Amino acid sequence: MGPHYLNCFFSPKSVAIVGASEREDSVGQRLLLNMQEAGFTGRLYPVNHKHDQLLGVKAYRDIDAIPDTLELVVIATPAATVPGIVRQCGEKGVSSIIIISAGFGELGDSGKRLQQEILDIAHRYDIRIIGPNCLGVIRTSSGLNATFGYGRVKDGNLALVSQSGAVCTAILDWAQAQDIGFSTVVSTGAAADIDFGEILDYLAMDSKTTGILLYVEGIRDARRFLSGLKAAARLKPVILIKSGRHEAGSKAAMSHTGAMVGGDDVFDAAIARAGVVRAYSIAQLFSAARVLANNYVLEHDRLAIITNAGGPGVMSTDRAGDVGISMAQLSESSIEALNKVLPEHWSHANPVDILGDATPERYQQALQICLRDDNIDGVLVILTPQAMTDPTKVAEYIIEAAKTTGKPVLASWTGGSRVQEGRDLFAGSRVAHFNTPEMAVDAFSFSARYSQNQKLLRQIPSPGEELAKPDVEGARLIIERILAEGRQVLNTQEAKAILAAFHIPVTQTIKVGNAKEAIIAAETIGFPVVMKINMAQFSHKSDIGGVRLNINSAREVGHNYQEMQEMIKTGHPEIGPVEMTVEPMYHSHTGRELMVGVIRDPVFGPAISCGLGGTMVEILQDKAVALPPLNEYMVEQMIARTKAAKYLGPFRQLPAVKRKALIDVLLKVSSMVSELPEILELDINPLIVDCEGVIAVDARIKAQISHQLIPYSHMAIHPYPHELISRFQLSNGSDIIIRPIRPEDADMEKEFVHRLSERSKYFRFMQSLQELTPEMVVRFTQIDYDREMAFVAVSEDDKLPNELGVGRYMMNPDGASVEFALVVRDDCQGMGIGFRILRTLMQSAKQKGITLFEGEVLKVNKAMLSLVRKLGFSIEPIEGDDEVVRVVKDLRY
Numbered sequence: 001m002g003p004h005y006l007n008c009f010f011s012p013k014s015v016a017i018v019g020a021s022e023r024e025d026s027v028g029q030r031l032l033l034n035m036q037e038a039g040f041t042g043r044l045y046p047v048n049h050k051h052d053q054l055l056g057v058k059a060y061r062d063i064d065a066i067p068d069t070l071e072l073v074v075i076a077t078p079a080a081t082v083p084g085i086v087r088q089c090g091e092k093g094v095s096s097i098i099i100i101s102a103g104f105g106e107l108g109d110s111g112k113r114l115q116q117e118i119l120d121i122a123h124r125y126d127i128r129i130i131g132p133n134c135l136g137v138i139r140t141s142s143g144l145n146a147t148f149g150y151g152r153v154k155d156g157n158l159a160l161v162s163q164s165g166a167v168c169t170a171i172l173d174w175a176q177a178q179d180i181g182f183s184t185v186v187s188t189g190a191a192a193d194i195d196f197g198e199i200l201d202y203l204a205m206d207s208k209t210t211g212i213l214l215y216v217e218g219i220r221d222a223r224r225f226l227s228g229l230k231a232a233a234r235l236k237p238v239i240l241i242k243s244g245r246h247e248a249g250s251k252a253a254m255s256h257t258g259a260m261v262g263g264d265d266v267f268d269a270a271i272a273r274a275g276v277v278r279a280y281s282i283a284q285l286f287s288a289a290r291v292l293a294n295n296y297v298l299e300h301d302r303l304a305i306i307t308n309a310g311g312p313g314v315m316s317t318d319r320a321g322d323v324g325i326s327m328a329q330l331s332e333s334s335i336e337a338l339n340k341v342l343p344e345h346w347s348h349a350n351p352v353d354i355l356g357d358a359t360p361e362r363y364q365q366a367l368q369i370c371l372r373d374d375n376i377d378g379v380l381v382i383l384t385p386q387a388m389t390d391p392t393k394v395a396e397y398i399i400e401a402a403k404t405t406g407k408p409v410l411a412s413w414t415g416g417s418r419v420q421e422g423r424d425l426f427a428g429s430r431v432a433h434f435n436t437p438e439m440a441v442d443a444f445s446f447s448a449r450y451s452q453n454q455k456l457l458r459q460i461p462s463p464g465e466e467l468a469k470p471d472v473e474g475a476r477l478i479i480e481r482i483l484a485e486g487r488q489v490l491n492t493q494e495a496k497a498i499l500a501a502f503h504i505p506v507t508q509t510i511k512v513g514n515a516k517e518a519i520i521a522a523e524t525i526g527f528p529v530v531m532k533i534n535m536a537q538f539s540h541k542s543d544i545g546g547v548r549l550n551i552n553s554a555r556e557v558g559h560n561y562q563e564m565q566e567m568i569k570t571g572h573p574e575i576g577p578v579e580m581t582v583e584p585m586y587h588s589h590t591g592r593e594l595m596v597g598v599i600r601d602p603v604f605g606p607a608i609s610c611g612l613g614g615t616m617v618e619i620l621q622d623k624a625v626a627l628p629p630l631n632e633y634m635v636e637q638m639i640a641r642t643k644a645a646k647y648l649g650p651f652r653q654l655p656a657v658k659r660k661a662l663i664d665v666l667l668k669v670s671s672m673v674s675e676l677p678e679i680l681e682l683d684i685n686p687l688i689v690d691c692e693g694v695i696a697v698d699a700r701i702k703a704q705i706s707h708q709l710i711p712y713s714h715m716a717i718h719p720y721p722h723e724l725i726s727r728f729q730l731s732n733g734s735d736i737i738i739r740p741i742r743p744e745d746a747d748m749e750k751e752f753v754h755r756l757s758e759r760s761k762y763f764r765f766m767q768s769l770q771e772l773t774p775e776m777v778v779r780f781t782q783i784d785y786d787r788e789m790a791f792v793a794v795s796e797d798d799k800l801p802n803e804l805g806v807g808r809y810m811m812n813p814d815g816a817s818v819e820f821a822l823v824v825r826d827d828c829q830g831m832g833i834g835f836r837i838l839r840t841l842m843q844s845a846k847q848k849g850i851t852l853f854e855g856e857v858l859k860v861n862k863a864m865l866s867l868v869r870k871l872g873f874s875i876e877p878i879e880g881d882d883e884v885v886r887v888v889k890d891l892r893y
Contacts (some may be wrong), residue, residue: 009137063089233454360397371409410432472675876888
């Protein structure tokens with residue numbers, strides 16, 4: 001594999017700075033000075049038509065005057081001059097440009113036109129751009145500091161990517177004071193071309209980066225952003241801060257869900273699915289990075305605290321409650337063991353207060369006992385400097401004990417000069433140290449959340465996994481007819497029909513237009529009944545007195561109809577005929593009222609919420625939000641995050657609800673919004689769940705016309721492409737399945753590669769390879785179906801091995817072409833499996849609008865060359881390479 005296409009931004013051999021200057025405190029001077037002070041070892045070319053030399057370096061009047069090939073150009077000149085400079089760069093063959101200059105999209109229409117002009121020129125010359133209006137790029141290992149920030153950046157293994165240059169400099173300044181280093185720093189600025197997604201792709205595979213920090217203000221391309229996040233988070237911790245958590249004012253919305261669920265709730269749901277952790281301050285950002293660097297995997301979040309003082313232990317316990325961390329319950333055997341080594345007056349509970357005269361040995365023994373306890377997932381050790389305390393010796397003992405466990409051990413040596421030597425010892429150890437116990441608890445919470453989000457990352461559900469097949473066509477037909485009438489909001493009866501099409505139980509609803517029809521409907525259903533206003537203008541019927549409960553006779557039905565009709569006519573004289581519904585009065589002695597809702601986020605698409613329901617939902621504000629598609633594990637996690645969760649189990653005299661029925665409803669709603677891009681908003685409120693099942697008593701839906709051509713393109717997360725599974729019969733009569741790869745195929749894929757011959761491995765990977773590394777297994781099996789695809793051929797025939805072959809393609813940065821690879825098990829070659837996989841890959845790429853399907857093949861791989869010829873590929877030589885040819889197929893023909 002050659003160098004990454006963004007490599008010239010991070011490891012250039014030659015850099016030109018257009019707008020370089022000697023003027024004190026100018027951007028041009030700072031850029032040139034930073035490059036010199038960073039020790040850039042490549043060729044540096046200042047460009048300024050007024051000077052022959054700048055800061056001791058020969059200067060050039062323009063790009064054309066530079067006699068060398070340029071790998072990176074940094075532009076810091078007025079906005080109006082930038083298009084001409086970009087054109088010069090294109091004519092000189094430059095592929096990578098950083099535009100520091102401001103004055104583009106942020107200035108309105110004229111700036112946007114200028115920005116578009118630059119992008120058009122760049123596209124014409126195949127130039128990639130970081131910026132404009134950015135701080136620049138730092139790559140410490142290359143001696144590259146193409147920024148105008150102040151101060152040197154220490155070499156390290158963290159990468160920082162920030163949309164804001166100002167926040168970027170603040171983080172760098174804070175890190176410098178904390179002695180924290182970076183491998184890479186990127187300020188994306190306006191991100192007119194290269195955005196988070198592509199930078200994350202690069203950092204995911206960067207060996208010099210072990211953790212990634214992000215500062216996010218807004219997302220332009222949700223799928224690309226999440227795709228990059230997932231690619232990186234599968235291989236290394238990603239922690240981010242996002243500004244703009246609180247929306248100003250409340251937006252008008254048809255549904256309760258729309259009023260309650262904001263963009264920040266959806267953003268949290270999205271990054272959780274991507275396996276990423278969110279911090280809320282710069283200090284938290286680095287706390288999370290420090291603890292996640294050790295790659296601990298937590299099954300649960302049960303924390304034990306060992307302390308030599310009661311106060312810090314109590315404060316830490318309070319903080320654990322604030323951030324949702326469970327305090328571990330010590331096992332009987334642990335209490336017994338602690339009784340043997342601790343003084344009589346120790347706390348006999350968690351926090352484990354080992355008293356103010358605690359010796360290093362006492363700390364060590366207490367820690368070892370806690371680490372052996374299966375009820376404990378991590379330990380925080382707190383030390384306060386008391387007269388008999390030896391902070392340094394205790395630190396040494398804690399570090400040694402931490403080497404023997406896979407559980408996180410955190411430390412907080414509170415105080416100043418007396419504990420500093422002990423603090424310093426933690427720097428190079430597996431024990432993450434924090435100056436305050438509260439910061440340590442926060443860090444443990446990030447570790448727990450990270451492990452939980454990593455589980456979510458590995459979930460790739462189908463749009464309607466393990467559910468009865470819904471009547472999608474019937475539901476869509478109802479919505480299309482309503483939209484054709486010029487309406488967007490469905491009435492209750494119509495909304496319930498959509499739910500019923502997806503097998504969600506609903507109460508019977510009869511639409512009536514006068515008192516007589518209402519009485520007939522009530523007699524048909526049986527008393528008691530409920531009467532509701534059934535008009536699209538009134539989404540929240542209770543708010544206008546449009547719901548009447550427990551009606552027990554025909555006389556009451558007539559009276560209520562008349563009363564509600566007059567109320568509507570009086571308040572809204574412009575309204576024509578008043579329509580109502582009659583429904584059975586559903587009452588369950590053991591029922592709990594919940595609400596399930598859907599909103600359409602402008603960035604991340606549909607989002608599903610769940611929480612306590614009824615008429616007070618907006619006061620209760622109980623909501624757990626998740627992005628579809630969902631599976632059972634994800635729904636369980638979602639329910640657990642609600643206030644309603646405790647209410648669903650046995651409660652006072654109430655038996656536990658039928659949880660499986662609630663889970664099924666949420667899965668069916670996930671299926672509904674996946675299959676029906678027309679749905680904008682949905683409320684099921686109340687959804688009554690009891691010990692026998694679940695039923696939707698009321699529902700409202702808002703829809704829009706969908707112009708979607710590609711299935712699921714309205715969703716930020718592509719579901720498992722179940723529709724691409726195909727079955728074939730080989731010439732020997734064996735049945736095989738060709739399907740998209742799944743994360744759970746990891747062991748099968750590893751075994752498959754292990755059993756390939758050395759020749760087949762070399763043909764596939766073009767290098768000597770014995771086994772797939774853990775990183776390669778993750779990369780090969782946890783894929784993003786939106787921009788890559790891998791098909792495995794598997795057999796259910798006992799006479800054949802499980803995996804017979806695998807083929808994959810990865811989309812190139814141009815979005816129009818892909819690079820493919822294919823390998824078939826040695827003892828299954830010549831059976832037509834490779835032909836089937838490759839043709840399936842080509843069909844999948846064509847459906848996604850890919851026009852060019854290409855790959856590299858060794859000349860000695862005669863079987864592969866024969867296969868691609870049969871499928872109409874052209875074979876082209878690669879300049880300067882006598883061993884490999886390029887095979888290309890235009891999928892348009």
